[in-house]
Amino acid sequence: MEVAITGASGFVGSNLKEYLQDTHTIQSFTVRYIPNQKFDLKENAIIHLAGKVHDLKKVSNTKDYYEANFELTKQLFDSFLESNASVFIFMSTVKAVADSVQGELTEDVIPNPKTHYGIAKQQAEQYILSQQIPYGKRVYILRPCMIHGPENKGNLNLLYQLVSKGLPWPLGDFDNKRSFLSIGNLCFVIKELLENTAIPSGVYQVSDNESLSTNELIQLLGSSLGKKNRILNIPSYWIKGLARLGDYLYLPLNSERLQKLTENYVVSNSKIVRAMDKILPIESKEGMLKTFESFKK
Numbered sequence: 001m002e003v004a005i006t007g008a009s010g011f012v013g014s015n016l017k018e019y020l021q022d023t024h025t026i027q028s029f030t031v032r033y034i035p036n037q038k039f040d041l042k043e044n045a046i047i048h049l050a051g052k053v054h055d056l057k058k059v060s061n062t063k064d065y066y067e068a069n070f071e072l073t074k075q076l077f078d079s080f081l082e083s084n085a086s087v088f089i090f091m092s093t094v095k096a097v098a099d100s101v102q103g104e105l106t107e108d109v110i111p112n113p114k115t116h117y118g119i120a121k122q123q124a125e126q127y128i129l130s131q132q133i134p135y136g137k138r139v140y141i142l143r144p145c146m147i148h149g150p151e152n153k154g155n156l157n158l159l160y161q162l163v164s165k166g167l168p169w170p171l172g173d174f175d176n177k178r179s180f181l182s183i184g185n186l187c188f189v190i191k192e193l194l195e196n197t198a199i200p201s202g203v204y205q206v207s208d209n210e211s212l213s214t215n216e217l218i219q220l221l222g223s224s225l226g227k228k229n230r231i232l233n234i235p236s237y238w239i240k241g242l243a244r245l246g247d248y249l250y251l252p253l254n255s256e257r258l259q260k261l262t263e264n265y266v267v268s269n270s271k272i273v274r275a276m277d278k279i280l281p282i283e284s285k286e287g288m289l290k291t292f293e294s295f296k297k
Contacts, residue, residue: 001194004029004043006076007050011152012091012186016047019187024194031076033067039079045087045194046080048073052117062116069120074127081131088139089193090128094205094267096121096143100259106268107143107203125203133201140193141203142186145267146260148287149183150294155260156217158252160295163221168230171239172215174262179207179269182287185280192276199275207267210284214261220285224292236262 001024007013008028017026027043031050052068073090080088095118097111113119125141133139148156162169189206193199212220215231222229239258246254273279282290 001025001045002027002043003045003047003194004041005047005049006031007048007091010049011149012147012183013049015149015183016049016187016190019184020191020194023191031072033072033075037075038082039076041079041083041085044085045089046076046085047089047091047190048076049091051091051121065116065120066123069117070123070127073124077128077131081134081137086137087194088128088137089190090124090139090141092121092125092141092143092203093118094143094145094265096125100263101265101267104266104268105205107205107271129203137201138193138197138199139201140199142189143203143205143267144181144186145179145205145207145265147181147183147186148291150291152183152291152294155257156288156291157295158257159214159217159261160221160292163218163227163229164225164295166227166230168232169215169218170232170234171236171258171262172231172233173236173239174214176213176262176264177211178213178263178265179211179267180284180288181207182282182284182290184282184287184290188281189272189276192278196276204272204275205267205269206272207269208282208284208287209269209280211266212284212288217288220288221292224289225296 003020003024004027005013005016006029008017020026052064077088094105096113097109098105099114111122113122128139128141185208186206218231219229243253243255243258
């Protein structure tokens with residue numbers, strides 16, 4: 001199958017190209033929003049990864065989110081509907097549904113995004129779902145949670161730097177559970193969607209099977225580095241106050257980063273697992289250890 005991937009130079013795209021290259025013909029597809037444009041799509045499948053990611057520093061232009069994540073997706077999807085391509089996969093996000101989760105997030109939850117990033121992704125989802133899908137075409141909207149894997153330099157790398165320097169983990173007072181997604185599991189799901197015509201079109205959340213607490217991540221990091229864990233139970237209200245200060249002074253710890261590290265955000269993957277009728281190949285802790293090992297290089 002010939003597959004066009006937008007955003008192929010990013011973390012997910014580069015891993016996905018490598019994962020699919022032995023079984024599919026891959027074309028990297030560079031796109032950006034230009035008013036009134038159409039795309040001449042020749043490939044059998046379109047995997048739309050390109051977009052504007054969430055800006056933790058809050059310096060982005062609001063308009064950029066809607067052009068890159070909604071308007072561009074709309075243009076690409078319209079072109080797909082008019083083309084001979086049979087599969088369209090749109091990479092959305094769990095943040096298109098909720099910024100915080102009570103219990104477990106499922107596909108049945110009514111979306112209520114709070115950020116421009118999440119709202120723009122939700123608008124793209126709504127547009128795709130509002131269109132009539134021609135016979136013979138399959139359309140999938142994926143909502144991944146926090147993705148990790150080798151060469152990912154996100155918040156997990158910050159944890160790694162702290163533990164590798166022998167510094168204590170000061171957030172032990174936070175008792176949380178959150179879902180993560182190994183890049184290997186995400187690539188596995190996408191390959192199944194490309195190849196398994198029995199998987200119905202629709203919205204699917206993607207996460208590893210097990211959720212982990214931040215304290216468990218610190219323990220895994222200690223094991224990976226061969227270091228003794230030092231977890232401090234500093235009262236959480238002190239830490240939250242420091243994070244609020246970081247919002248104004250642009251410190252490494254701010255309210256949004258603290259939320260990502262300590263929030264409860266459990267995502268159900270049961271719908272996609274049932275649809276594939278296959279288990280995900282990488283267990284949560286196994287995937288995390290692979291990610292942490294890559295940080296040593």
